[in-house]
Amino acid sequence: MITGINHITFSVKDLNSSIEFYRDVLGMKLHVYWDSGAYLTAGGTWLCLSLGEPAPADDYTHVAFSVSEKALSELRAKRKEIGFEEWKQNTSEGESLYILDPNRHRLELHCGTLPTRLAELEKSPYKGLVWC
Numbered sequence: 001m002i003t004g005i006n007h008i009t010f011s012v013k014d015l016n017s018s019i020e021f022y023r024d025v026l027g028m029k030l031h032v033y034w035d036s037g038a039y040l041t042a043g044g045t046w047l048c049l050s051l052g053e054p055a056p057a058d059d060y061t062h063v064a065f066s067v068s069e070k071a072l073s074e075l076r077a078k079r080k081e082i083g084f085e086e087w088k089q090n091t092s093e094g095e096s097l098y099i100l101d102p103n104r105h106r107l108e109l110h111c112g113t114l115p116t117r118l119a120e121l122e123k124s125p126y127k128g129l130v131w132c
Helices: 015-025 069-077 114-123
Strands: 008-012 029-034 037-042 045-051 063-066 085-088 096-100 106-110
Touching: 008 015, 015 029, 015 037, 015 045, 069 096, 069 106
Parallel strands: 008 045, 063 106
Antiparallel strands: 029 037, 037 045, 085 096, 096 106
16 A cells, blocks of 8 residues: 655754755755745655644654765764764664754664665574564
């Protein structure tokens, strides 16, 4: 029934700072914005920013975006200049950077893919892992 993710929507307190973060820091393409929202894309992923009162989860819930190793390295190098906060250190396959957006939504910038993760699981399976 489901064929993929259509779009992701984040509630944001300050639309302008959120647009700047997703466009200027993470490199998403801004297509349109209005008084209470904006649409951006990264590859085939559509992101909607919607003005409101964000209440992000305080658990492991997050959105992971694909990035190249070069882009991830460049972002790490500019970490202090940009001033983003990391919420977790990477402990799994593939390079990752776990950061908070200006509204404290949890993001992961990840260099791996599902096939690379599955290959790693063949070598080091999680406890209770069942292949389907």
